[in-house]
Amino acid sequence: GQQLNQSPQSMFIQEGEDVSMNCTSSSIFNTWLWYKQDPGEGPVLLIALYKAGELTSNGRLTAQFGITRKDSFLNISASIPSDVGIYFCAGLADTPLVFGKGTRLSVIA
Amino acid sequence: DSGVTQTPKHLITATGQRVTLRCSPRSGDLSVYWYQQSLDQGLQFLIQYYNGEERAKGNILERFSAQQFPDLHSELNLSSLELGDSALYFCASSVDPDLEPLHFGNGTRLTVT
Numbered sequence: 001g002q003q004l005n006q007s008p009q010s011m012f013i014q015e016g017e018d019v020s021m022n023c024t025s026s027s028i029f030n031t032w033l034w035y036k037q038d039p040g041e042g043p044v045l046l047i048a049l050y051k052a053g054e055l056t057s058n059g060r061l062t063a064q065f066g067i068t069r070k071d072s073f074l075n076i077s078a079s080i081p082s083d084v085g086i087y088f089c090a091g092l093a094d095t096p097l098v099f100g101k102g103t104r105l106s107v108i109a
Numbered sequence: 110d111s112g113v114t115q116t117p118k119h120l121i122t123a124t125g126q127r128v129t130l131r132c133s134p135r136s137g138d139l140s141v142y143w144y145q146q147s148l149d150q151g152l153q154f155l156i157q158y159y160n161g162e163e164r165a166k167g168n169i170l171e172r173f174s175a176q177q178f179p180d181l182h183s184e185l186n187l188s189s190l191e192l193g194d195s196a197l198y199f200c201a202s203s204v205d206p207d208l209e210p211l212h213f214g215n216g217t218r219l220t221v222t
Contacts, residue, residue: 031208031210033210033211035213040215041215041216042111042113042199042201042213042214042215042216043152043199043213044111044213045210045211045212048210088151088152092207092208096142096154096157096165096167097142097154097211098154099151099152099154100151101150101151102151
């Protein structure tokens with residue numbers, strides 16, 4: 001089946017630093033989504049990408065849909081303590097949505 | 110607030126028992142999805158319903174079943190529970206099952222003792 005390789009698995013950064021994480025797959029996807037999950041809550045959609053090459057921003061977050069349609073990255077600029085959480089990528093080709101295993105972000109003040 | 114409501118928030122039960130988890134989708138959404146999230150794992154797709162009909166099935170055990178009712182709420186039934194079934198169970202909903210991003214509820218935490 002389709003699988004997403006998300007990296008890194010975890011990262012510790014200083015407040016104010018920029019963060020980059022990515023997802024790759026051997027399969028082609030038509031849509032890439034990035035979610036954030038806080039402890040005890042459900043994932044919340046951050047950014048949705050619908051076209052190869054698309055670059056989309058949401059505040060300090062920027063995500064890109066890879067030109068090959070097999071990858072996507074998420075950047076967070078000037079991290080703050082509330083950025084702590086687990087970030088999931090997800091790809092949609094045929095239903096259902098396929099999720100990566102997540103990147104756990106810790107921000108040190 | 111995603112608009113997706115899941116009840117109960119927490120559930121503690123013993124092995125061998127049966128439980129029902131409930132989900133009310135966001136208003137206007139016709140499609141409901143169920144996911145299982147075990148400790149330090151990503152989201153594993155279980156099953157999807159669209160307008161009352163089963164649309165897609167993932168790695169759902171035979172001990173598990175689900176349905177979507179005419180009012181579009183959905184229930185996930187877990188029977189003959191085992192310790193390994195302890196997990197967070199999330200419901201998500203969307204308008205278009207093929208294109209629309211999913212909106213998630215806050216989950217039901219199931220603990221099997």
